[in-house]
Amino acid sequence: MKVLVIYSHSYHDTSHAGKVILDVFKAQPDFEVRNLEEIYPNCAPIDIALEQQRLVEADVIIFHHPIFWFNMPAGLKHYMDEVFQYGFAYGSTGDKLRGKKFIHSYTTGSGAATFAGELGEILPAALKASAGFCGMDYQGAFPLYGQLALTNPNVPAEAKAHAERVVEFVRSL
Known part of the structure; x- marks a missing residue:
């Protein structure tokens, strides 16, 4: 099983x-990690054909990112705007992502109590809707709350456990 992580x-x-989290993902032999800000700094032009090919080759697609103002980072939004094109990801001939398993993994600075109720439902909503619109098989959201290192001395251990939980879930598919 080939796993593509878009970070x-x-x-x-x-x-x-x-x-x-990236270190744990990179240590997996069948995981390919694409760090968007490293590959495309300052939202540089994206190699659309290459990124689409990577998506086509994957069985499982994981988007991992921190939450910024209840949404994804600008680099991930830019990636989706460019790569998830009509005729590729959606539309009458846009079936290239159909049936691929999609996992949404994210971190927040604030603790879980901040996102209780409606706020917690908002965080994964855009990517869940996008996955469904593209015909992907949404496997769920994996949030990791309270990852502000200034206030949480356990960030490394919690992040490692989170990544291992995601890997274990992928292995169970």
């Missing part, structure tokens, strides 16, 4: 959780 973080260099 986006506007401040990856200072992200404690993001680095740990």
